[in-house]
Amino acid sequence: MSGANTSLPGDGVAFVIQNSPQALHALDADNGADGCSLGFGQTANGICTPNTGGIPNSLAVEFDAYQNTEIGDVSANHVAVQSCGPGANSVDSNCRIGDHDLTTNQINLADGNVHTATITYTPSLLTNCDGPCPGVLDVFLDGTRLFPNGVQFNMNSLGLGEGGTAYVGFTGATGGADDNHDILSWTVTPESQTITQPAPKNMTTSYIFGTYLYKVKPDQDIDQLAVTAVLTDPAAFAADRLSKQDFRTAKCIVYDTTNGMCVEFHAACNSANGACTNVNYDVATSYDVPVNSPLISSPGFLKATGQDCEPGITFDSNIITQFLQTRNDPTTKGSSRPSFSCFVAVQNVTYSPADLDIVNLASPKVRQGANLSYVATTTNFGPSGAQGVAISNTIPAGTNYVTSSLCSLTNGCSSTPCSFSAGTASCTVGNLDKFGLEFMVVTVNVTARPGTVLSDTARISSFNPDPDLRPDRSWTTKTTVTK
Numbered sequence: 001m002s003g004a005n006t007s008l009p010g011d012g013v014a015f016v017i018q019n020s021p022q023a024l025h026a027l028d029a030d031n032g033a034d035g036c037s038l039g040f041g042q043t044a045n046g047i048c049t050p051n052t053g054g055i056p057n058s059l060a061v062e063f064d065a066y067q068n069t070e071i072g073d074v075s076a077n078h079v080a081v082q083s084c085g086p087g088a089n090s091v092d093s094n095c096r097i098g099d100h101d102l103t104t105n106q107i108n109l110a111d112g113n114v115h116t117a118t119i120t121y122t123p124s125l126l127t128n129c130d131g132p133c134p135g136v137l138d139v140f141l142d143g144t145r146l147f148p149n150g151v152q153f154n155m156n157s158l159g160l161g162e163g164g165t166a167y168v169g170f171t172g173a174t175g176g177a178d179d180n181h182d183i184l185s186w187t188v189t190p191e192s193q194t195i196t197q198p199a200p201k202n203m204t205t206s207y208i209f210g211t212y213l214y215k216v217k218p219d220q221d222i223d224q225l226a227v228t229a230v231l232t233d234p235a236a237f238a239a240d241r242l243s244k245q246d247f248r249t250a251k252c253i254v255y256d257t258t259n260g261m262c263v264e265f266h267a268a269c270n271s272a273n274g275a276c277t278n279v280n281y282d283v284a285t286s287y288d289v290p291v292n293s294p295l296i297s298s299p300g301f302l303k304a305t306g307q308d309c310e311p312g313i314t315f316d317s318n319i320i321t322q323f324l325q326t327r328n329d330p331t332t333k334g335s336s337r338p339s340f341s342c343f344v345a346v347q348n349v350t351y352s353p354a355d356l357d358i359v360n361l362a363s364p365k366v367r368q369g370a371n372l373s374y375v376a377t378t379t380n381f382g383p384s385g386a387q388g389v390a391i392s393n394t395i396p397a398g399t400n401y402v403t404s405s406l407c408s409l410t411n412g413c414s415s416t417p418c419s420f421s422a423g424t425a426s427c428t429v430g431n432l433d434k435f436g437l438e439f440m441v442v443t444v445n446v447t448a449r450p451g452t453v454l455s456d457t458a459r460i461s462s463f464n465p466d467p468d469l470r471p472d473r474s475w476t477t478k479t480t481v482t483k
Helices: none
Strands: 012-018 058-064 078-083 096-101 117-122 135-141 151-153 167-173 194-199 205-209 212-218 222-232 262-270 281-287 300-303 320-325 330-336 342-347 354-361 365-367 371-383 386-394 399-408 412-414 418-421 424-432 437-446 453-461 474-482
Touching (some): 058 117, 078 151, 096 135, 096 151, 194 205, 281 342, 300 320, 300 330, 371 386, 399 424
Parallel strands (some): 365 474
Antiparallel strands (some): 012 058, 012 167, 058 078, 117 135, 222 262, 281 330, 300 342, 320 330, 354 371, 386 453, 418 424
């Protein structure tokens, strides 16, 4: 919004969900809707007066750039949520179920800049409430969640009922002060929905469900992959859904803006080339966690192997390869084959011991100015398969990084899972079966003077504890620089 012909901006726009008996003609019946009413309420002869009515069976999210003190506006720059359920949706405080002063976020609605708003609604899956169980309405503006705990609201109070429909759109109004109100683009995306799209070979395809997403990267072209986000009650995510001993203590991770729910991803593959039953793929879910949540511990990424997805499906394998977490934006990664199924991110996994050993070898001598390669060989001696395996090598002083790659006896070498940052080369192995073998090759260029002894250490890590009394997950090799 931006001020037009007056020194004061006003009034604003509202996103409205309505199930009025007048349907598409709800605005026609809303006589005198101007100024402070923002189009969905009513005024009395053009005067902003409390309790003068508005569109019944409606909910409005106001983006309001004018302060009407007579109806309790918190400031001249605020976002309010208004609903009187089945009653007329008056703009006064009697129908106000949320109000946020944007000056606390240093966001100015009427500065003429483009602002991005996201409104999400998550229905409750609970049934034991006193009266209708409220869902959670969230409003995000320019990436900021305006109501930290969401706004409690039951959408069925609009007379929708299960499977009901409603009209959604925008209203706006001006009075003595005015704005230009421009909606540049908008979309409606149900959060619990099925998204179907092709998943091309060796490309990452994202399935975005509001504030969380699912990503997949297959090694074959998938004609159509349908992914459904299913909200899951953590209390119902019981041990009888986890078929392996390692998972008995696991808890599904609660995502933000889901009303305290976890999220399962049910993936259904349809492809004429047979890839659905013979495909290798990487998967990931990225998500926010509720504010002040404890850091995620002992993460996992569970799959229901070879099963058709259905409510209450049992998870029987842990496909996690990597876990990353900033404070509010964790990412859980996994890798699997040969078919798609159901996936869920969890924590509190009990990992079985895996004896991972590493040997780091290089030439005992190297000339100044030449390239030198370090070959770190890692083996899993069991007794269990290892998850989240990664190899790292911090290159020695007196060398410059050239390249790194991960190699196996069957698939050759690839630099795809390797990276270099802050002097350390890292390669993500993922899961390593018992007696599995992987190689990390790091090449550097030697700049140190002759006579210098280069000391290089390679390390291996995983989510699994090491049963060896003398852990050998690191190995140092020395090379002397010659003329």
